[in-house]
Amino acid sequence: MVRASRRVRRTIPLVLVVVWLAIGGMLGPYAGRLGEVATNDQAAFLPRSAESTQVLQARKAFERSETVPAIVLWTAPGGRVDEARQQAATRAVAALAGRPGIAGTPSPATASADGAALQAVVPLAPNLGKELPAVLEDVRAAARQVPGTSAQIAGPAAGQADLADAFSGIDGLLLGVALGAVLLILLLVYRSVLLPLMIILGAVFALGLSCAVVYWLAARDIVRVDGQVQGILSILVIGAATDYALLLAARFKEELATRGEDRTRAAWTAVRRSAGAITASAATVALGLLALLAGDLTNNRALGPVGAIGILCAVLATLTFLPAVLVLTGRAAYWPATPGPATPGPAGAEGGGHGVWRRAAALIDRAPRRVWASTALVLLALAAFAPGLSSRGVPLDEIFVSDAPSVAAQQTLGRHFPGGSGNPTVIIATADRTAQVTAVTQDTDGVASAAPVTTTGRPGPGTPLVVDGRVRIDATLEAAADSDAAKDTVQRLRQRLHAVDGADALVGGYTAQQYDTQTTAARDRTVIVPVVLAIIVLVLVLLLRSLLVPVLLVATVALNFAATLGVSALVFEHLLGFTGTDASVPLYGFVFLVALGVDYNIFLMSRVREESLTHGTRAGVLRGLTTTGGVITSAGVVLAATFAALMVIPLAFLVQIAFIVAFGVLLDTLVVRSLLVPALVVDIGPRAWWPSTLARPTADRPLPVGTPAG
Incomplete structure (x- = not known):
């Protein structure tokens, strides 16, 4: 019977390893296939109830065929564009009609008011995917045939191409940088060859499983995925799986040193004693991400379930694959720094710890009030700069960290044509109020021109195109489409047009979308932040069986978040040159930092509570800090490094998120x-x-005789 029991205990780990190897082999490739079901069309992530979203749906009825415009721009260096060049430009784009990827007849070239530039619109077929760069190259080659000019391409099609190029490294480069950074840190910190590889392998398996689940859901339109969500999922799974694995591996090493050669019992005890902290930590992150579903901004809602799936897969891999391989490898997992037998006293597994953490514990023991007061004052001083972080959106010329052709072309377009050229404000109104709505629009401060779309399919003079009793009016704004001035113009337009009796007017377009996204993101923060805080407090109460400690933990993590935003405001403006952040950045930063920050406090305080049950609160805190200090700090450094890997994708949104989370995690871990x-x-x-019961004064026991307070 005993032999049978031993065989079962040896077989289960082997079966688990085989199952995970099969999962990795079959589902691992899905980590590189999410791009097949991802969309980088930002219109798909607009607020669900916003006016601009309603316009986006209504304007489709006025489009004879769905197209994506590419705006071709010609400038004559040091001179003016004459009529001959204008005619040549018209002929050049007209010759594109009928070619692969061209969805209609290009518009004639028109000259700017200063006579120094020409522009024409070439309609491209939607959803070209990987063919888009080749189609744009054909357009660019045709545009270069105009003598004495230089040609650029702006507009949505060019922006999509640059965005796709920026995300092209998200499957290989991002994953490689993240895994390489994690592996290097683990090798340096743990001085072990096999353990880092085992942890990395578990994280890769978790990522493959999560990507397969997300792929299946996205292919059926149950969840939405774009390049940003795809990149965050990879980083989140790798970071979380590594963090959880480090906690379990450290506990296994501790138990192995105590229990000698019985690695099966050591693994079971390590899982039993760390599973509570790991699952509670995962619950805070997963539920915090799911709280994003309470928002109205579709991009926020997209990240919630996808991120939660990733966290669940990370926990599953940590609590099944890692214990199995640790049982099979035993002490060899830590070679050459194999764990020795337990030793009594301060160097032992129970009361010992790294010298740095023993000194930190001694400092706290001598002057706890001075330590927390001075630390809190520093964090408050940093938090004072947080209001300087603008979340009014990222200007078009800052979306890409490196130079992007579409951004340069848009800047040239803005110098020679009205600022809103290429991104018109779209108005949908009742047909019998066309003249009145057009007049009010043209008379609104900040509008350069306005005209209804005619039966030709383009705005201008002629018979307005009427669809279901509605007309579409395109307005070109004087200010750049991404500017605050343009957003103010949209607000004025809405106020004036909503007051036109019987017009039932709706105002949309690029600028309106940016404005609606900004206001909806602000509304989402007021809804989601309290929900996330409530979820985290509830999880901590259930784990720690206390009310005061959970409130203190959440308050300290919130203070860390405010301090991080303060530092970010200074770094973004003065070092990185950002004039603003994406509207979703503060909310994403809050969810990640608060949920992940509580992770480390859960790791610490669950051990502190365990020690306090035996040694009392004071000794329990000091023992918990010295015991977990090294592994938690390592986990924080690993997580910061994985999020920092997002900076290899040259997009302002991901660079901002990467800095906020990486810096915030380090600040939380170290301070x-x-x-x-x-x-x-x-x-x-x-x-x-x-x-x-730990709150009773009699429950606070003295330190064991001979054990230093630190």
């Missing part, structure tokens, strides 16, 4: 969790555990 939280709990004493 908040190492100094502020332990010092607060030591200063408050057993009352911190109220209303549990």
